[in-house]
Every structure is written in structure tokens, then in C-alpha cells.
Amino acid sequence: MQHKCEIISNTGVCGGFHKLEIASYAIAETAKPGQFLHVRVDEDNDAMLRRPLSIHDSEGGRISLLYKVLGGGTKMLAGKMPGEKLDVIGPLGRGFSLAGKNAVIVGGGTGVASLLFLARSLINPESSPAKGEGRVGGGGRIPDNEKVASVTALIGGKTRKKVLCEAELIKAGCIVKTATDNGSLGFKGLVTDLLKEHLSENPADMIYACGPMPMLEKTAGLARRFKIPCQVSLEEHMACGVGACMGCVTKTRSGDYPRVCKEGPVFDAGEIW
Amino acid sequence: MVDLRVNIAGLKLKNPVTMASGTFGYGEEYSGLVDLNRLGAVVTKSITLKPRAGNPPPRLRETSSGLLNSIGLQNVGVETFLEEKLPYLNRFDTRVIVSIAGETSKEYSELAGILKNEKFDALEVNISCPNAQAAGRRVFAQDPSAASEVIRKVKRKSSKPVIAKLSPNVTDIAGIAKACEKAGADALALVNTFNGMAVDIYRRAPVFKNTVAGLCGPAIKPLALYKVFEVRKAVSLPIIGMGGITSAADALEFIICGATAISVGYGNFVDPQIPLKIIRGLEEYLSKNKISSLKKLTGSLGCRTN
Numbered sequence: 001m002q003h004k005c006e007i008i009s010n011t012g013v014c015g016g017f018h019k020l021e022i023a024s025y026a027i028a029e030t031a032k033p034g035q036f037l038h039v040r041v042d043e044d045n046d047a048m049l050r051r052p053l054s055i056h057d058s059e060g061g062r063i064s065l066l067y068k069v070l071g072g073g074t075k076m077l078a079g080k081m082p083g084e085k086l087d088v089i090g091p092l093g094r095g096f097s098l099a100g101k102n103a104v105i106v107g108g109g110t111g112v113a114s115l116l117f118l119a120r121s122l123i124n125p126e127s128s129p130a131k132g133e134g135r136v137g138g139g140g141r142i143p144d145n146e147k148v149a150s151v152t153a154l155i156g157g158k159t160r161k162k163v164l165c166e167a168e169l170i171k172a173g174c175i176v177k178t179a180t181d182n183g184s185l186g187f188k189g190l191v192t193d194l195l196k197e198h199l200s201e202n203p204a205d206m207i208y209a210c211g212p213m214p215m216l217e218k219t220a221g222l223a224r225r226f227k228i229p230c231q232v233s234l235e236e237h238m239a240c241g242v243g244a245c246m247g248c249v250t251k252t253r254s255g256d257y258p259r260v261c262k263e264g265p266v267f268d269a270g271e272i273w
Numbered sequence: 274m275v276d277l278r279v280n281i282a283g284l285k286l287k288n289p290v291t292m293a294s295g296t297f298g299y300g301e302e303y304s305g306l307v308d309l310n311r312l313g314a315v316v317t318k319s320i321t322l323k324p325r326a327g328n329p330p331p332r333l334r335e336t337s338s339g340l341l342n343s344i345g346l347q348n349v350g351v352e353t354f355l356e357e358k359l360p361y362l363n364r365f366d367t368r369v370i371v372s373i374a375g376e377t378s379k380e381y382s383e384l385a386g387i388l389k390n391e392k393f394d395a396l397e398v399n400i401s402c403p404n405a406q407a408a409g410r411r412v413f414a415q416d417p418s419a420a421s422e423v424i425r426k427v428k429r430k431s432s433k434p435v436i437a438k439l440s441p442n443v444t445d446i447a448g449i450a451k452a453c454e455k456a457g458a459d460a461l462a463l464v465n466t467f468n469g470m471a472v473d474i475y476r477r478a479p480v481f482k483n484t485v486a487g488l489c490g491p492a493i494k495p496l497a498l499y500k501v502f503e504v505r506k507a508v509s510l511p512i513i514g515m516g517g518i519t520s521a522a523d524a525l526e527f528i529i530c531g532a533t534a535i536s537v538g539y540g541n542f543v544d545p546q547i548p549l550k551i552i553r554g555l556e557e558y559l560s561k562n563k564i565s566s567l568k569k570l571t572g573s574l575g576c577r578t579n
Contacts, residue, residue: 001305001306002306002545002546040543040544045338047337047338047339047490047491047492047519047543048335048338048543049335049340049542049543050542050543087544089306089545236330236331237331237332237333237334237335238333239333239340239342239539239542240296240302240541240542241542242302242303242306243298243302244296244297244298244302244303244541245295245296245298245342245344245542246298246318246327246332246344246347247332247333247342247344248330248332248333249327249330249332249347250330251329251330255326256326257326257327257329257330257347262302
């Protein structure tokens with residue numbers, strides 16, 4: 001659960017984002033799309049809280065994290081070198097339930113980070129050891145009629161520079177459509193407007209979404225309108241990351257306070273909105 | 274071979290390292306990360322008569338070397354606690370201290386009564402939470418007679434050592450400590466979190482719905498340490514000291530100032546191994562300084578070790 005993993009690489013990618021790769025067969029063995037790692041960014045000073053970072057990808061015993069340098073903690077993370085050890089707790093949280101034949105993945109801003117692992121797990125379930133929750137149980141070969149038929153990824157960002165992972169998602173086998181506020185890449189407008197357009201013209205039986213709360217709320221609304229099940233991945237400030245401190249709760253429609261680190265980060269959209 | 278054992282009014286701990294209430298849940302969440310058997314004691318999340326939903330989010334904000342929290346005593350309630358949570362904790366070779374909270378002294382008394390014959394080792398009375406006040410009510414631990422009344426009522430119903438958890442948000446903590454001692458408390462745990470707040474500069478509103486939240490972490494260590502020093506001068510009750518302890522050196526400061534045992538809270542979030550690192554560090558210190566038993570260090574401020 002708590003591991004000190006060797007850093008393989010830690011490089012800047014576009015738009016102020018960095019990608020960090022660590023070696024860990026232990027984590028890769030059980031990691032599911034939608035889960036996160038609780039990362040220690042400051043070893044020297046015992047003071048800083050860990051940062052929860054979604055698992056961006058898991059392949060061949062390597063876990064990668066995609067993070068934006070926002071403040072002190074992430075700045076320190078960006079300064080870590082290959083060969084150094086990274087203290088992480090994880091994989092944590094409840095990930096996505098893999099289901100549906102025509103899946104739509106919706107990502108906005110930093111939310112796109114968690115969706116690559118999801119996309120690859122949907123398209124190539126045999127490649128990831130952990131098959132996700134809710135999928136045909138018991139491991140082994142997934143029957144052909146259960147395999148996903150198509151995965152469409154709709155990714156949005158303010159400008160073309162802020163649209164992440166387009167190439168990786170295409171490589172993974174997704175049909176990728178982009179949306180930018182200023183139209184510099186793809187559809188001009190919000191990714192949720194693109195989603196509306198897509199759903200009006202294409203079959204879809206499961207929506208997976210990750211991004212800013214307003215985007216998730218709009219996505220949930222569209223899912224309800226088109227009567228498609230929808231899973232959202234939430235973010236919240238965390239302290240313990242393991243469900244002990246009750247700090248990271250979110251409010252559900254029914255007035256409950258489930259923990260984003262334990263009952264989440266993935267929730268059924270209808271639970272929240 | 275050094276001896277880390279301590280005795281808190283009859284509660285015998287194999288080492289002075291305890292897990293602070295509210296930071297460790299009911300133990301299960303951390304059991305995969307740290308061997309509970311090695312800990313001196315676990316203090317549970319404060320339980321109330323009825324389950325509590327707690328405060329609406331946001332409940333956390335990180336600060337420099339610290340954390341503001343406004344959890345609001347979200348807990349499963351005493352019934353579910355006894356059915357599900359306590360049995361799990363009792364599987365381990367660690368002392369179990371059950372923390373209780375209420376909105377009236379009557380509720381504390383009722384809780385103590387319900388718990389009277391259950392299997393655990395001591396009762397911690399949380400009279401100092403800054404985040405769950407019923408409208409118009411003061412925090413009990415901010416008033417000597419209010420604190421006294423709760424402790425007296427709990428003591429009457431309890432067959433186990435009663436530990437009063439003190440608030441640092443007072444001008445005279447020695448006075449509160451004396452009142453609790455007089456009311457029959459067997460030990461004192463200090464400090465609970467310091468009152469603080471954060472502001473959202475774009476909404477121009479407090480971050481926390483209750484405005485006030487509790488500050489913990491290394492930022493409060495010097496403040497908490499001084500409170501322990503003040504209380505030690507005033508009363509002879511055993512003290513469980515806490516406030517930003519993240520190393521054996523921190524723990525030693527509290528012990529030397531007068532704590533018999535210490536608590537780790539925020540430290541667990543940073544590194545779940547910190548409690549074990551502290552145990553190792555204490556052993557090394559005793560060994561290096563040729564002190565056979567940790568007990569000898571409590572309140573030894575002003576004494577040379579060699």
C-alpha cells in the first residue's frame with residue numbers, strides 16, 4: 001500500500017504539465033482506471049501533506065502520473081530526478097466500472113489525465129491486469145460480444161495548447177474529438193457542447209467524465225437527458241487519502257457525505273446531481 | 274534494552290505513541306499501512322449518541338506546515354461503533370481509548386453509561402472540538418465550570434480512566450486543567466486544534482461554512498508545547514501531549530516538558546510510518562544517553578541527561 005518507487009522519468013509536456021513515471025509492479029498489478037496515488041512531494045521537511053494524483057497510465061510495471069505545476073508541492077514534484085525514490089500510497093479509491101459497448105469519455109483541463117488509463121483498459125482489457133470493477137468477473141478472456149465496440153474521447157481545453165493527450169488517446173484506439181474555447185483546435189466551444197452534438201448523432205451507452213465541476217454537472221445533465229448512464233471522477237482536497245479523517249467528503253443529492261478518497265473518486269453522476 | 278513503557282493513571286501502554294482522535298478513524302483504514310500492534314494506543318474518532326453527518330464541504334485547507342479542518346464530528350454513532358468498529362480494534366495488541374462527544378453534559382453522561390461495560394481501555398472526553406457547536410453554545414473546555422460538570426458526570430458513570438481533552442483556545446489553560454483535575458479526571462490530553470480561518474479572496478467569503486476551523490500540524494508545535502508546559506506546572510495529572518509531532522525529537526520535547534505519552538495526528542497524513550519512526554527514535558535516544566526507562570524523562574526539563 002505504501003511504496004517507495006524509483007522514478008524513471010519526469011518531464012515537461014505541453015501546457016505547464018509534467019509527466020512522471022515510476023516503476024512499480026506492485027501498484028501496476030492492482031491499479032484500476034480512476035484510482036489515484038497519494039504522493040509525498042517533500043521528503044526533507046516533514047510538514048507538507050501528500051498530493052493525490054490520478055493514475056494517468058499503467059503499463060509494463062510502470063505507472064505514470066500527469067500533473068500541473070500549480071504551487072509549492074507540485075513545483076517540488078517537478079524537480080525530482082530519475083533514480084530518486086518517490087514515496088506513494090496506493091492505488092487508492094474506487095475506480096471506474098468498465099461497461100458499455102459504445103463508450104464516451106469526456107475530459108476537461110487536468111481531468112483528461114485520468115482518462116488515458118481508462119481508455120486503454122476499455123479498448124484493450126487483456127493488457128491491464130486489473131480489469132476494473134463491474135466488468136465480466138473472474139478474469140480470463142472477455143467474450144467477443146462483451147468487448148467494447150467503440151470508445152470516443154471528447155477532450156476540451158481553453159486553447160489548443162491546453163488540450164492534453166490527443167495523440168495518446170488516438171494511439172490507444174479512441175476516436176478523438178477536441179473542443180477549444182477559441183476554436184484553435186477542433187470544435188469551437190465547450191467540451192460539453194461537443195458532447196451534446198456527439199450524443200445527438202451517435203450511439204452511446206456509457207459516459208465517463210473527469211474535469212472541472214461545472215463541466216461534470218453539465219455532463220451529468222446531458223447524460224440524464226439522453227438517458228445514458230454516467231460516471232464522474234471527482235476531486236477534493238485530501239489529508240489522509242485513505243478514508244480515516246473524513247476531510248474529503250462530497251455532498252450527494254440525498255444529503256450524504258461520502259469520501260472522495262474511499263467511496264470515490266468515481267461516483268455515479270446521478271448520485272451527485 | 275530500553276524500556277518505553279508508560280502508565281497513564283492505570284492505563285499501561287507499551288510505548289508512549291498514541292494516535293490522535295479524528296485522524297485515525299476507527300483504526301481499520303490505516304491497518305494496511307501500519308502495524309496497529311506496535312502502537313501504544315489508538316484514540317478513536319469521537320463518537321456521539323446518534324450518528325452525525327458532519328459539516329458540509331469544504332472541510333480541509335492546507336496551510337504552511339499545517340492543516341485547517343472543519344470535519345464536524347462525522348461519526349457512525351455509538352450503536353454502530355459498538356457493533357462494527359470496536360470489535361475490529363480489539364483484535365490488536367494496542368490500547369483502545371474511546372473518544373466521546375456531546376452537545377450537553379447529559380449526552381456525555383449517557384455515552385459514558387452506554388460504554389461502561391464495553392471492552393476498551395480508557396475514555397477520552399472531547400470537550401474541545403471547535404467544529405461542532407450547537408447554536409449559541411460554548412466549547413465546554415473553554416469554561417472551567419462547564420468542563421468540570423462534564424468530567425464529573427462522566428466520571429460517575431465510568432469504570433475506566435477518564436481523560437479530558439483540552440482546548441488551547443483559552444487564556445488560562447492551567448485553570449481549565451485544575452478544574453478537570455478537581456472534577457476527577459484521571460489524565461489530560463492536550464491540545465485539540467487552534468481556532469483559525471481562511472478566506473476565499475474571489476468570493477470574499479470564509480472558506481469554511483462555520484468560518485472558524487481547527488489548525489493542526491507542525492505550525493502549532495511551539496504553541497502546543499507551551500500549553501503542555503503550563504499545564505504541567507499547574508497539575509500533577511498525567512498528560513498526553515500533542516500538536517504537530519512528526520518526529521522522535523518533537524515527541525521528546527513534549528515528554529521533557531511534562532507529557533507522559535504523546536499523540537500523532539497530522540503526522541499520519543504525511544507518513545503513516547511516523548509513529549514507528551518515533552518509537553525507534555525514542556529507543557535510540559534512551560540508548561545513546563544511557564537512560565534505561567522513558568518514564569524518567571517525563572517533566573525532566575532543567576535536568577541534564579549526562
